[in-house]
Amino acid sequence: NAGVMQNPRHLVRRRGQEARLRCSPMKGHSHVYWYRQLPEEGLKFMVYLQKENIIDESGMPKERFSAEFPKEGPSILRIQQVVRGDSAAYFCASSPPAIGHSNQPQHFGDGTRLSIL
Amino acid sequence: AQKVTQAQTEISVVEKEDVTLDCVYETRDTTYYLFWYKQPPSGELVFLIRRNSFDEQNEISGRYSWNFQKSTSSFNFTITASQVVDSAVYFCALSEENNAGNMLTFGGGTRLMVKP
Numbered sequence: 001n002a003g004v005m006q007n008p009r010h011l012v013r014r015r016g017q018e019a020r021l022r023c024s025p026m027k028g029h030s031h032v033y034w035y036r037q038l039p040e041e042g043l044k045f046m047v048y049l050q051k052e053n054i055i056d057e058s059g060m061p062k063e064r065f066s067a068e069f070p071k072e073g074p075s076i077l078r079i080q081q082v083v084r085g086d087s088a089a090y091f092c093a094s095s096p097p098a099i100g101h102s103n104q105p106q107h108f109g110d111g112t113r114l115s116i117l
Numbered sequence: 118a119q120k121v122t123q124a125q126t127e128i129s130v131v132e133k134e135d136v137t138l139d140c141v142y143e144t145r146d147t148t149y150y151l152f153w154y155k156q157p158p159s160g161e162l163v164f165l166i167r168r169n170s171f172d173e174q175n176e177i178s179g180r181y182s183w184n185f186q187k188s189t190s191s192f193n194f195t196i197t198a199s200q201v202v203d204s205a206v207y208f209c210a211l212s213e214e215n216n217a218g219n220m221l222t223f224g225g226g227t228r229l230m231v232k233p
Contacts (some may be wrong), residue, residue: 018213
């Protein structure tokens with residue numbers, strides 16, 4: 001029973017390149033969340049997606065960042081033209097649909113550590 | 118708006134000491150969930166506990182215990198007889214029921230160092 005799978009575990013990019021981070025949710029989970037953890041800080045919510053829909057992207061930077069969760073395949077967080085300040089750990093979490101009015105707990109992947117040279 | 122504050126950025130104890138990590142939260146919702154996660158040096162997030170706002174009963178799990186006080190909006194975490202393997206960053210988090218989803222708001226974390 002695989003958990004949330006993120007890859008790559010570590011990613012190194014040069015300034016100006018693109019970074020693509022992948023997240024495969026747990027089986028049966030249709031909700032995906034992305035969080036960013038800057039060095040020495042807590043995690044900050046970025047975006048919440050369901051299959052083919054972005055539900056809440058209030059935590060996403062307005063430029064260069066995008067996320068998708070296609071009908072088939074993993075969720076992708078894409079960062080274009082990366083800068084040094086994008087260096088962080090990016091965590092994905094997934095949850096099943098809510099039951100009635102009760103939200104379901106999130107399960108986290110091990111994160112992708114992005115380093116920008 | 119929701120907010121989580123972990124005032125202790127770093128705590129250092131000697132093995133076998135008890136240690137309490139503080140967590141204070143703010144929310145306007147009457148229904149919400151509180152969480153604790155452990156982040157060891159390897160970097161992954163380890164889920165420890167989830168409590169809903171209607172359950173104020175304290176919980177004990179082995180050497181871990183949690184004290185939920187709605188009156189002071191606190192959800193403190195105590196490790197009894199600490200061990201070196203407890204060294205990690207611990208995060209408290211909050212999720213409100215009436216979010217469109219259940220995104221988590223994290224505190225800044227408390228780094229716990231347990232020395233032999």
